[in-house]
Amino acid sequence: MTDTAVALDAYRKTLPYIRDWVAYKVWQLRVPGVQVAIGFQGEELFSEAWGYADVEAGRRLTTNDLFRIASHSKTFTSTALLLLAERGSLRLDDTVGTYVPALVDGGSPIADATIRELMEMGAGVIRDGHDGDYWSLKRPFPDESELLALVLDRGQKVPAGSSFNYSNLGYSLLGLVIAAVTGRTYNEFVREAIVEPLGLRNTGPDWDPSREDDFVIGYSGFHVARTRQRIAHVDTRAMAAATGFHGTASDLVRYFSAHVLGQGDLLSDHSKRLAQRKSWSATEEDPAARGYGAGFIVDRIDGREVRGHSGGFPGHITQSLFDPASSLVVSVMTSSAAGPATLLATGILHLLDAAADSAAPGATVAEDAVAARYTGRYANPWGVTDVARVGDRLLAIDPSGPDPLESPTRLEPVDADTLRMTHGNRFGSVDEDITFTRDAEGAVTGIRGSGGMSEEPWSIPEETPEVAAGLA
Template sequence: MVTRVRRAAVAAAAIGMAVVPLGAAAGSAWSAPGAAAVAAPVRDDGDFAQLTPAVKQQLDEAVRKVMAQAHVPGVMVHLSAPGKGEYVKAFGIADKATRAPMRTDLNMRIGSVTKTFTVTALLQLVDQGKVGLDDPIGTYVAGVPNGDRITLRQLAEMRSGLFNYSEDPGFDKAFFADPDRPFTPQELLAYSFKHPVMFEPGAKFYYSNTNLILLGLVVEKETGQQLDDYINNRVVAPAGLKHTLFPKGAEFPSPHAHGYTNQTQSGKVEDATDWNPSWGWAAGAMISNLDDMTSWAKTLATGSLLEPATQAQRLKVIDALPGTGYGLGIFNLHGWIGHNGSLPGYEAVVTYMPQAKATMVIMLNTDITAEGEEPSTLFAEAITRIVTPDNVYTLPAQSTTK
């Protein structure tokens, strides 16, 4: 998740301020089982329901129920598994002003799903021998607190102990004063580095967007390219994604849905469609659509862009949020592997279950929580209770900000 400016993006989602988590419970800390990776504390038996007309009707009803309860304007869903059928559908509206319907071909901001692209870029450099996961970040970026001891691996695993810049009050103030303004990576890091480190490297899991900003700078340093150019050319293109973009600024290719948030100075709901996502950068700035995210979910979980040994390291998870595991920029949520995303106006869940070869992608045009729960998590939970009752997608909601 990038997160909401000010709340945790639950479920692998987010960056945040009062603004937003970009995707996973940002700002949350749990003790990790030492430096050792552990198996995901979840089942993955691969049992996926046949998508019969009756099951599809159940899914329709479940999606509409969540929409009504969480006041979601519009949502699109993709579910599929070999031999089980396919469910692809859009609900609600894409634009409150025109009442244009949500469509499955619309572009959406994907928040912290961006993290999966940034970490993939880093792991490509590992495969090329240009960086090592156990290299200290100080080798690549000067001025990082504990930079001589925090490793690239710990940054990707959210175990660095570095404060999440999007939880800094000064960041909130700057963002809300002008949501259209651009931020540089150095500005974002400055908001983090003025805070003391929160714990020793490797001691805990703490979802921090700061970690991904640093990894983005590593990619830039070692490739000699801007991060957006490298990801667009060396990750997006080889993955065969035709409608996925790491933007240079606030550009948002058409057609796209309008996004709605209450992460505002007034607390009132506003249209955040054209807010500049540079504050999320390597942690949450990207754009995509349902078809591309359906393809990416499998690419991410199976590691087709990486060497098998590197993908295996990526999928080794540590205990993170209760009942979940987090690897190298990737979640394992009860057998569903991928990431979620949340930033003002948009949320996404992009996951794949290897045992069933099943894909679940959900994209919606609001990040407004419902009784403290991320709406994307509510959709994913309701859907998986129907199609994978032994592997229900859950991501604990947190009271922490961003």
């Protein structure tokens, strides 16, 4: 098999455990709702939903329900600008003031910054203005006149080109640029140029009242309260280019697959490289740290170069990662403040990388039936152990930690009811056995493993929606 075929086979073998691991994290962290989608080579491999779209109504979340994907919007704005540059409608080195004359009239130095500098977050624009309480929903998001007022009020904090400064206002200005160049509203242009050509049926540039019943309700976090509170949806108005978009994990897999080099025809590879190359590091002290391209976050996870974006909106936290070389895409939507979208996306990527690594020469589980004889979730008062298939290996994993592969133990079958712990942290019980006991039908009734302690099969308990989601 080709390397791609080997990786695909390993990924498919791991998807059942990814489903189980995410389900556990949703329960453990009491997240109201989570969507996950995974793509590879332009194909959607996985799309699942857990929890509730509306907890109080008891409405189960589906893979088609709409999340506010917030700063994912910046990737759409960047894509729109690159499309316009490819068509010759603008140049990325044009000044912003060319298209937003109010900046010139107001004497703002931002007028002389280039479109490229705003795309790369290098124009020195203040992040959200000196009054950003619209993020707390204490007032509406700015309209165009209010946006310009926020920018003209000491809106450039450092000179253009001097440092990286993430700015929602800067990207909102780029929305005005797109409207000026195209003669259409930002929302109209991105629908026509990106959303519709890619067939993104559940994606749009802002709150859509006509689909209100399809939107996921967002909830507050646990940082100042023991229970979550419902948060209303709002229109982001002139800030749609920075934070307005809605979408689903499945649509975002399709969208980011079109940004993989050599894949799709939305943008040329040249434009993709312009967007995805690292322009700035997020911290000056560590040039190798995660950084920013032109609308895309640039990062490295497990040695793998990834691109994508996160999104934070009142009641919604989202994260998408993709590998522009291999085409692997992971997208996670969560419906609560401080939702674990990045934790889940990173954990899934770790599992998929471990799956691909397991296909290298070494110990393997030869047949699905062999793995199925042992896999499951077991618990005792000390914790939880997942015996899981990850690619061609069996691993003992603690699902309660933030990273499923922080300290796994590799397992090898000895006989039909025994696994040996062959590799792992030697503060544990490496080189000892896990033994299985079964009933007359062959179902596992218990295991005895690490430290010689027994564990019993365990599954997520049934709970009311309010308890499961942290509302009670």
